[in-house]
Amino acid sequence: MSAGAARQAPRIPPEDHVFVDDVKKSFGTTQVLKGVTMHLRRKETAVIIGGSGAGKTTLLRLLIGLEKPTSGHIWVDGEDIGPLGERPMNRVRQKFGMVFQYAALLDSLNIFDNVAFPLREHRKHMSEKDIRDKVVSMLNLLGLENKEKRMPSELSGGQRKRVGLARALMLEPKILIYDEPTSGLDPQTSRMVDDLIEETRDRFGVTSVVISHDMASTFRIAHQAFLVIQGQVVASGTPDELAYGESEIAREFIAASGVAPDRVGRVENFKQAPEGGAAVRYHPSS
Numbered sequence: 001m002s003a004g005a006a007r008q009a010p011r012i013p014p015e016d017h018v019f020v021d022d023v024k025k026s027f028g029t030t031q032v033l034k035g036v037t038m039h040l041r042r043k044e045t046a047v048i049i050g051g052s053g054a055g056k057t058t059l060l061r062l063l064i065g066l067e068k069p070t071s072g073h074i075w076v077d078g079e080d081i082g083p084l085g086e087r088p089m090n091r092v093r094q095k096f097g098m099v100f101q102y103a104a105l106l107d108s109l110n111i112f113d114n115v116a117f118p119l120r121e122h123r124k125h126m127s128e129k130d131i132r133d134k135v136v137s138m139l140n141l142l143g144l145e146n147k148e149k150r151m152p153s154e155l156s157g158g159q160r161k162r163v164g165l166a167r168a169l170m171l172e173p174k175i176l177i178y179d180e181p182t183s184g185l186d187p188q189t190s191r192m193v194d195d196l197i198e199e200t201r202d203r204f205g206v207t208s209v210v211i212s213h214d215m216a217s218t219f220r221i222a223h224q225a226f227l228v229i230q231g232q233v234v235a236s237g238t239p240d241e242l243a244y245g246e247s248e249i250a251r252e253f254i255a256a257s258g259v260a261p262d263r264v265g266r267v268e269n270f271k272q273a274p275e276g277g278a279a280v281r282y283h284p285s286s
């Protein structure tokens with residue numbers, strides 16, 4: 001089938017929020033993705049791991065429609081996004097929120113204006129009062145009370161991540177993509193970010209897709225992990241299945257990271273539910 005051609009939807013299980021269906025992507029003569037298939041299930045956390053240059057960022061760009069597959073299909077809520085033009089693609093893009101590596105805040109804007117930015121860009125009809133209410137309640141929810149007037153440089157790494165998350169949540173996405181969320185953070189702050197990812201999934205009912213190099217984080221948050229090497233998914237499954245399953249390449253990849261799943265454990269296994277029922281707490285001071 002030619003690139004981008006629409007076709008009858010295959011039978012996609014309703015729990016598949018995103019179905020990456022035998023996607024290939026080439027730049028010139030270089031084939032970067034060589035037939036990637038992934039079922040990203042609703043309200044779960046999928047972690048995409050792999051070495052440098054494996055094609056993770058390319059896959060991410062395809063998911064949010066910044067690139068088109070050379071062949072294959074990406075189905076979002078059962079809709080093939082490949083053939084979509086810019087306007088319908090913008091509608092699909094609103095289902096996605098991006099939390100960038102290092103939070104990618106605008107240094108010249110204070111925290112309030114950083115978080116309000118997507119509303120001012122995409123919700124032009126919204127009044128300043130409604131914007132203020134929405135931004136302040138999200139900042140409070142994420143443990144960032146009274147930080148509105150601070151500049152990004154005045155916050156810790158963990159706080160900046162939470163501001164980046166608050167901004168990503170402003171347009172109420174259904175799928176949150178985190179690009180290397182724990183990269184460059186100390187272990188304690190990384191754990192806080194893992195908690196935050198799972199708490200956000202729980203509270204907002206979003207599907208999370210995390211691009212990561214961090215195996216400890218993967219073991220803590222992944223319902224499913226996909227190991228991508230040289231443009232192919234060479235193994236997928238729960239972290240336990242990858243670490244102890246049949247795929248030798250997955251076992252070796254995980255062993256090389258020096259982290260074992262039974263030494264880490266999923267977030268909810270070691271967090272007590274505080275009053276109010278949330279699985280984990282935010283850590284306002286970090």
Ligand SMILES: Nc1ncnc2c1ncn2[C@@H]1O[C@H](COP(=O)(O)OP(=O)(O)OP(=O)(O)O)[C@@H](O)[C@H]1O
Binds near residue numbers: 030032050052053
């Ligand atoms: N626009 C492009 N044109 C040509 N080659 C590209 C382009 N984008 C990516 N590539 C190549 O595709 C390969 C995969 O890149 P990609 O950034 O997707 O990998 P990655 O898994 O995200 O790596 P990293 O973990 O280092 O960020 C690399 O060899 C890269 O040079």
